[in-house]
Amino acid sequence: MKLLRVENLKTYFHISEGIVKAVDDVSFSLDDGQCLGLVGESGCGKTTTALSINRLLPPEGIIEGGEIYLESVKLTVLSDVEIRKHRWKDVSMVFQGAMNAMNPVMKIGEQIAEAVVWHQQVTHQQAWNRAKELFELVELEPGRIGGYPHEFSGGMKQRAMIAMALACDPKLVIGDEPTTALDVMVQAQILNLLDRLRKTLKMGLIIITHDLSILGETCDRIAVMYAGKIVEIGSTEDVYDRHMHPYTHRLLMGFPNIHRPKLMPEPIPGSPPDLIRPPSGCRFHPRCDYAQEICQEQEPGMTTAGNGHSYACHFGGAFNG
Numbered sequence: 001m002k003l004l005r006v007e008n009l010k011t012y013f014h015i016s017e018g019i020v021k022a023v024d025d026v027s028f029s030l031d032d033g034q035c036l037g038l039v040g041e042s043g044c045g046k047t048t049t050a051l052s053i054n055r056l057l058p059p060e061g062i063i064e065g066g067e068i069y070l071e072s073v074k075l076t077v078l079s080d081v082e083i084r085k086h087r088w089k090d091v092s093m094v095f096q097g098a099m100n101a102m103n104p105v106m107k108i109g110e111q112i113a114e115a116v117v118w119h120q121q122v123t124h125q126q127a128w129n130r131a132k133e134l135f136e137l138v139e140l141e142p143g144r145i146g147g148y149p150h151e152f153s154g155g156m157k158q159r160a161m162i163a164m165a166l167a168c169d170p171k172l173v174i175g176d177e178p179t180t181a182l183d184v185m186v187q188a189q190i191l192n193l194l195d196r197l198r199k200t201l202k203m204g205l206i207i208i209t210h211d212l213s214i215l216g217e218t219c220d221r222i223a224v225m226y227a228g229k230i231v232e233i234g235s236t237e238d239v240y241d242r243h244m245h246p247y248t249h250r251l252l253m254g255f256p257n258i259h260r261p262k263l264m265p266e267p268i269p270g271s272p273p274d275l276i277r278p279p280s281g282c283r284f285h286p287r288c289d290y291a292q293e294i295c296q297e298q299e300p301g302m303t304t305a306g307n308g309h310s311y312a313c314h315f316g317g318a319f320n321g
């Protein structure tokens with residue numbers, strides 16, 4: 001059975017300037033134990049997708065259409081009280097920058113134990129024992145459990161945040177930019193840790209990032225988002241080596257790549273569009289080197305390239321010459 005199914009999700013923010021179509025008809029799924037990378041530039045709707053799954057949207061954010069299923073539970077129809085039973089226990093999130101929001105005057109171990117008490121009916125002693133188990137699970141030195149946040153490096157704090165997310169043995173963990181503030185070596189260690197945990201705990205994992213180049217070792221599949229839509233999705237190999245969407249191509253060119261070490265990273269000219277008034281047709285057309293008239297006029301549907309690989313482009317693969 002699929003662990004997660006997101007079907008035609010539309011999440012819009014209603015603000016005084018208009019309606020921000022942050023997630024606009026997004027579909028993807030995740031098998032048990034699988035890791036999916038959700039990638040795209042800032043503002044393309046990645047976090048809104050994750051917050052929709054967890055139903056943690058601010059009041060102006062409304063799920064206007066589509067469904068989200070966790071196994072057979074339709075998360076989109078649950079009341080606020082019902083969804084709380086699933087948060088942390090079934091789906092938990094490691095939030096962007098959360099490691100900087102730790103309580104500076106509380107021992108890290110106590111902060112993990114507090115997360116356990118918050119979500120499970122256990123005594124303080126049981127919570128402390130669980131915190132010790134979680135501490136070891138995320139490969140922090142047991143002797144450091146009485147330390148304070150300022151005594152921990154960024155990578156160690158991020159491990160502690162992951163321990164909190166695992167407090168209730170979730171079926172799915174969503175890491176929103178879990179490595180962004182960390183240096184390259186520590187980034188790789190945290191991604192390896194998440195990958196190991198996913199395999200030992202048999203949980204699903206979604207990694208949200210703007211950096212497509214970090215997902216290769218960890219993810220089974222990658223979904224590329226642009227301006228509120230998934231523009232390409234497929235196995236990691238297909239997205240890296242046989243991608244068809246010009247946006248995926250430009251994202252890959254934007255980061256240093258061990259396969260083409262002599263080439264300098266090239267940023268994508270321009271910036272993602274305003275999602276209150278997105279461009280007509282293909283939303284990427286104003287920034288696309290291969291755009292033709294049809295791209296302004298018609299939104300491309302998803303073209304299937306086999307093996308679960310599909311892309312939304314009228315001229316898929318045009319950059320190959």
Ligand SMILES: Nc1ncnc2c1ncn2[C@@H]1O[C@H](COP(=O)(O)OP(=O)(O)OP(=O)(O)O)[C@@H](O)[C@H]1O
Pocket residue numbers: 013015020022040041042043044045046047048049058060061210275
């Ligand atoms: N509370 C809000 N009110 C209005 N617009 C919002 C709100 N939250 C997000 N948005 C808008 O929704 C769009 C998608 O934002 P989102 O944070 O989901 O993107 P993202 O890809 O996760 O980017 P980042 O990596 O910067 O978090 C953006 O245009 C953003 O400005």
